[in-house]
Amino acid sequence: MKIDIEKLNRKTPYPEPSDEFFKTLQDQVILKAIGEKTPVVQKEAKVFSLNFKWMAAAAVVLIAGLTAFLGFDNSSETQSFASQKPIVDSVYNINEPKSNTSEQLANNTVTEDHHTDVIKKQNVKNHHIASAKVNISNAKSFNNTDRQDYAVENKRKSESEVEKVLVAFTPDQLKDLDRNSEQDVYLDLYN
Amino acid sequence: MKLKDEEIVKLLTAPQTVEKGLRAMMDIYQSRLYWHIRRLIVDHDQAQDVLQDTFIKAYQNIHQFKSDSKLYTWLYRIATNEALQQLNKMNRMRKTDEDAEYYMQNLVADNTGKDGEEIMILLQKAIQTLPEKQKLVFNMRYYDDLPYEEISKILDMSVGTLKTNYHYAKDKVEQYIKDNYSEEF
Numbered sequence: 001m002k003i004d005i006e007k008l009n010r011k012t013p014y015p016e017p018s019d020e021f022f023k024t025l026q027d028q029v030i031l032k033a034i035g036e037k038t039p040v041v042q043k044e045a046k047v048f049s050l051n052f053k054w055m056a057a058a059a060v061v062l063i064a065g066l067t068a069f070l071g072f073d074n075s076s077e078t079q080s081f082a083s084q085k086p087i088v089d090s091v092y093n094i095n096e097p098k099s100n101t102s103e104q105l106a107n108n109t110v111t112e113d114h115h116t117d118v119i120k121k122q123n124v125k126n127h128h129i130a131s132a133k134v135n136i137s138n139a140k141s142f143n144n145t146d147r148q149d150y151a152v153e154n155k156r157k158s159e160s161e162v163e164k165v166l167v168a169f170t171p172d173q174l175k176d177l178d179r180n181s182e183q184d185v186y187l188d189l190y191n
Numbered sequence: 192m193k194l195k196d197e198e199i200v201k202l203l204t205a206p207q208t209v210e211k212g213l214r215a216m217m218d219i220y221q222s223r224l225y226w227h228i229r230r231l232i233v234d235h236d237q238a239q240d241v242l243q244d245t246f247i248k249a250y251q252n253i254h255q256f257k258s259d260s261k262l263y264t265w266l267y268r269i270a271t272n273e274a275l276q277q278l279n280k281m282n283r284m285r286k287t288d289e290d291a292e293y294y295m296q297n298l299v300a301d302n303t304g305k306d307g308e309e310i311m312i313l314l315q316k317a318i319q320t321l322p323e324k325q326k327l328v329f330n331m332r333y334y335d336d337l338p339y340e341e342i343s344k345i346l347d348m349s350v351g352t353l354k355t356n357y358h359y360a361k362d363k364v365e366q367y368i369k370d371n372y373s374e375e376f
Contacts, residue, residue: 003365003372005314010334013311014229015304022225025239026217029246030210 196262203253220263224270230330231274233298241277245270267345295319317367325360332357
């Protein structure tokens, strides 16, 4: 059997679409093409306004940042000094109880004398010697420090604490303390 | 015709006359493009979607249209690309080429009307067995009666290649009909 397709009717076997089909299609295309284009214009405007907002926000942040940075630059020096001082003080505080000036030592001695008067007479001598030795040892140990001026107040506190401890001692305990302190080779150097 | 194309392009590029331009373009080319797409995709609903996308893309890219070519050539090109993309999507769901071919032939059988001539149905089934390029060339030449020069512009193929492809496609289709005509009818 010989088939020649050129002689056939060139009609497609699929059914024709309805009359409404192309009309509906046109409406949909116009709706999508033009309907989508209008929001795109609005979108662009939004994007512009968004960019403007971002630019404004960025400018504000930049100005604030620069101001803070420049301000921070000056204040940082102040702040660093301010922050250094407590650090130095704190360093000195560690040594403060150990550092004594001669004047303070004298004051301490007076204070101690006052306290020792409270104690019985027989213990006065021992107590005075013991407290003086403690003070002398403190003075000798840390008299060479350059940081004495920073620790006046703290020193007084620590001295008063020492005195409180000494007051709490019984006469017998002070005798023992005196005995032990005499055996201290380092303290004997200043006797 | 050339003037008509220019008028349509002018209408499409002016914001106030876009709708008028779109309607004019669709009035002229919608039927031809619909059948071009339908023969490739077979399914009516999918052909409708592809045709819709074709016109939308044409409108969106109208600034790329060069006035030295014909508008329908440009529209055919867009429609062909859209249809091939849709076909690839459909065929991706099939495991093998044979499955895809079988699926398309069944689709032809399902979509033909009651009045469809048997030989025409068989011809459509035969077209579905052709490779992509041969299918395109055959449809444009056989059904749309486009000159080889125009098909050459649409498909970016030389006229000689197109003639060869059409020749091979025609032979295959005739052979398919010959092999199957007696079996089915």
